[in-house]
């Protein structure tokens with residue numbers, strides 16, 4: 001039987017997620033034995049943001065076989081059921097929710113058209129989902145002790161990113177993943193162009209068949225060693241910096257942890273407000289071309305209130321784009337080394353999830369498998385990235401705010417991804433529907449999750465919902481929340497009756 005050595009370089013969320021998931025998904029395996037090691041620098045800190053997730057996280061936890069209560073305790077976790085968008089359309093406390101659960105009509109979903117044909121006196125999402133109201137009254141998506149029956153609503157978690165990586169580290173190492181605390185200083189490339197080994201500061205050398213680059217934005221293996229290019233996408237997503245703070249609960253809603261993320265548009269970007277069990281994480285995501293660091297810091301403190309003057313802050317620079325190929329030769333990039341679409345909608349950990357699950361599904365048990373598997377994974381990763389980028393771009397370009405140069409800029413035609421513009425042009429002729437999204441059946445996850453009866457209740461539903469992440473339902477939510485084609489659809493379809501709410 002073959003033995004394949006996997007060496008993961010980097011021990012942030014992406015590295016430890018890859019280690020724990022690959023260990024669970026690939027061992028034992030009838031096709032071969034897999035030995036996993038992870039090298040983590042004791043000197044380079046993790047980025048340690050990534051505190052809001054999407055429901056795909058539950059698939060990962062389910063395959064790893066984590067107990068949900070233990071997990072939530074370990075990571076300071078709280079439930080996330082929705083993102084509440086505030087002030088994105090206008091600067092006047094306009095808001096709408098993007099919840100994870102909603103009613104969908106089968107076999108043909110006409111809920112969007114029905115709402116467009118109504119007088120729209122109830123916001124669209126509130127006609128197809130009870131989750132916005134459940135969020136607003138602070139209820140959880142499921143009841144303690146009742147998980148055997150499966151959760152009634154789809155959810156994800158808010159969590160402490162540092163504790164998340166630590167928790168996965170403890171689980172992975174207890175199951176046999178080798179943890180090496182050292183700095184990789186010199187990757188060694190063999191004659192065929194594969195990475196043969198990595199040499200470390202302490203003078204050791206580690207050989208492997210497959211290397212996973214989880215070194216974050218440093219991209220030590222995929223970029224600095226294999227010279228794989230970076231496709232810059234900053235033309236469409238302007239933000240490149242965040243000012244981040246942790247706010248203790250004594251200043252806000254004592255006793256209540258909100259079960260949703262809030263994304264509030266500010267003068268030159270937006271602020272995330274992520275409630276964890278013991279503090280709130282807030283971060284002003286903005287463009288350094290439009291606002292100075294001092295002004296951004298002042299604005300986030302004004303958002304939070306006078307008590308924030310005594311709180312310390314952290315500045316994080318980031319870049320938006322994708323690795324031209326996620327997997328080249330025997331090296332696959334997972335996490336920030338592979339790409340990043342700004343923090344909105346929490347797509348960072350999702351893309352790490354996706355790359356990890358794809359590696360497990362397409363694991364090269366033989367060197368001859370490498371090209372075939374990498375070709376397919378690269379295609380999936382590229383398609384998914386572009387699809388998500390369109391979706392995130394849409395949040396900005398549908399704004400009607402004109403109060404700053406930043407908000408005027410994001411609406412300009414050259415700031416709209418051409419693929420998204422093509423979708424808009426098409427949807428000017430007909431409202432969006434499911435058949436507009438060819439890639440919404442996400443390969444790998446549904447079968448993998450359903451095949452894992454050891455997970456907690458609700459995994460099956462999660463898997464199905466993961467398949468539908470950012471599909472036509474999410475588009476409808478943002479488009480109707482942002483009044484896309486409001487008057488034009490009125491003329492096209494008429495509107496002459498009160499909207500009805502459906503139960504879910």
Ligand code: FAD
Nearest residue numbers: 010011012014041047049050052184215216335336348349
């Ligand atoms: P890092 O956390 O940077 O880890 C890199 C690791 O590599 C570290 O362990 C480091 O020590 C190691 N390393 C580096 N060089 C070497 C070397 N030479 N030798 C050995 N080890 C090395 N995602 C979400 O899903 N939700 C969110 O809400 C969210 N918010 C975000 C907000 C911001 C401002 C940013 C920038 C990102 C956000 N993300 C979010 C993305 C998320 O943070 C990342 O996807 C996730 O943390 C994975 O990071 P990583 O492990 O790739 O990198």
